[in-house]
Amino acid sequence: MxxxxxxxxxxxxxxxxxxxxxxxxxxxxxxxxxxxxxxxxxxxxxxxxxxxxxxxxxxxxxxxxxxxxxxxxxxxxxxxxxxxxxxxxxxxxxxxxxxxxxxxxxxxxxxxxxxxxxxxxxxxxxxxxxxxxxxxxxxxxxxxxxxxxxxxxxxxxxxxxxxxxxxxxxxxxxxxxxxxxxxxxxxxxxxxxxxxGIQEFTGMTIISSKSEEIKRYLVLEMEKGITIYKGERGFMKDSFEVSADVDIIYTVVTRLEVRRLKAALHEIDPKAFVFSQSIKETAGGVLKRKEH
Structure with a gap:
């Protein structure tokens, strides 16, 4: 060692x-x-x-x-x-x-x-x-x-x-x-x-009622690693007492793949809530460096 x-x-x-x-x-x-x-x-x-x-x-x-x-x-x-x-x-x-x-x-x-x-x-x-x-x-x-x-x-x-x-x-x-x-x-x-690094990374957090379809797309189509957080969605002003369990999906993509992922999310669930943040460096996990 x-x-x-x-x-x-x-x-x-x-x-x-x-x-x-x-x-x-x-x-x-x-x-x-x-x-x-x-x-x-x-x-x-x-x-x-x-x-x-x-x-x-x-x-x-x-x-x-x-x-x-x-x-x-x-x-x-x-x-x-x-x-x-x-x-x-x-x-x-x-x-x-x-x-x-x-x-x-x-x-x-x-x-x-x-x-x-x-x-x-x-x-x-x-x-x-x-x-x-x-x-x-x-x-x-x-x-x-x-x-x-x-x-x-x-x-x-x-x-x-x-x-x-x-x-x-x-x-x-x-x-x-x-x-x-x-x-x-x-x-x-x-x-x-x-x-x-020229290849910058973006962390994407996705909240959607169609989380299963999104997970399948990320893993099987884009070959991305994902992390799932368990959360609740709902709590609207007119129905504050109503909520439902939801999978919160987190993944990391290259900046070249952001547009592709957003387009796919719009097709799967136009109402999905998505937010992103820049990441300076990544190590380990499942991450494609280039879009093929």
């Missing part, structure tokens, strides 16, 4: 460092191949580093390491020792890549720079998060600040980035700031896809 656990730990560690290296290379590609040659910005600590590089001509590799180090150290307290050491290694390696690994300038098309610069930045940060580290310390700062001021992490990150973009607009004009906002938006959406 211990041998199996050790093998799993080794595999997880190797996977984490593969993600870490891919994230570093992706950020280096975005910065040196797209954003920096064209004086574009991003949000977060990366964006602030580019801003200082453009305004005061500091070396980007030194600035990005120095700005991230205090936040990585803060992560030791907030997240843990493993996170701290991984993030420290990742930030130092990112600085080394920015100093020594050259990337040719790829294009001067502003839309391509903004969109794909954001994509590769988001890909890099997302890979870093999948690997258990921070390649941009703004999330750590947001967690730390949020515990003291009462704002959500998203609100704090948005506020910090607005300050960066306002400074960028003052120094380099509104056009650059607007393109930089687009870069940040693309990066943030890419991070969400990389961290949460």
């Amino acid at each position: 211990n041998a199996i656990i050790n093998k799993l730990h080794i595999k997880d560690t190797l996977t984490d460092y593969v993600y870490l290296i891919l994230g570093i290379l992706s950020i280096n590609f975005a910065l040196k191949g797209l954003l920096m040659p064209n004086h574009f910005f991003d949000g977060g600590i990366t964006g602030l580093s580019i801003l200082l590089h453009e305004k005061y001509h500091f070396d980007i590799d030194i600035v990005i390491v120095l700005l991230n180090l205090p936040l990585v150290a803060l992560g030791y307290k907030l997240v843990g020792k493993k996170f701290f050491f991984k993030s420290l290694i990742a930030i130092v390696l990112l600085g080394v890549c920015l100093r020594w690994l050259d990337v040719p300038e790829l294009t001067h098309d502003k839309l391509i720079i903004s969109a794909f610069g954001g994509f590769f930045i988001g890909l890099g940060v997302g890979f870093g998060m999948r690997g258990g580290c921070a390649l941009d310390g703004i999330e750590v700062l947001a967690v730390y600040t949020g515990k003291r001021v009462g704002f959500t992490m998203s609100e704090i990150i948005l506020g910090l980035n607005l300050v960066i973009f306002l400074i960028a607009s003052a120094f380099f004009g509104l056009e650059k700031a607007f393109y930089s906002m687009l870069t940040y938006f693309v990066a943030s959406r890419t991070i969400a896809y990389v961290v949460d």
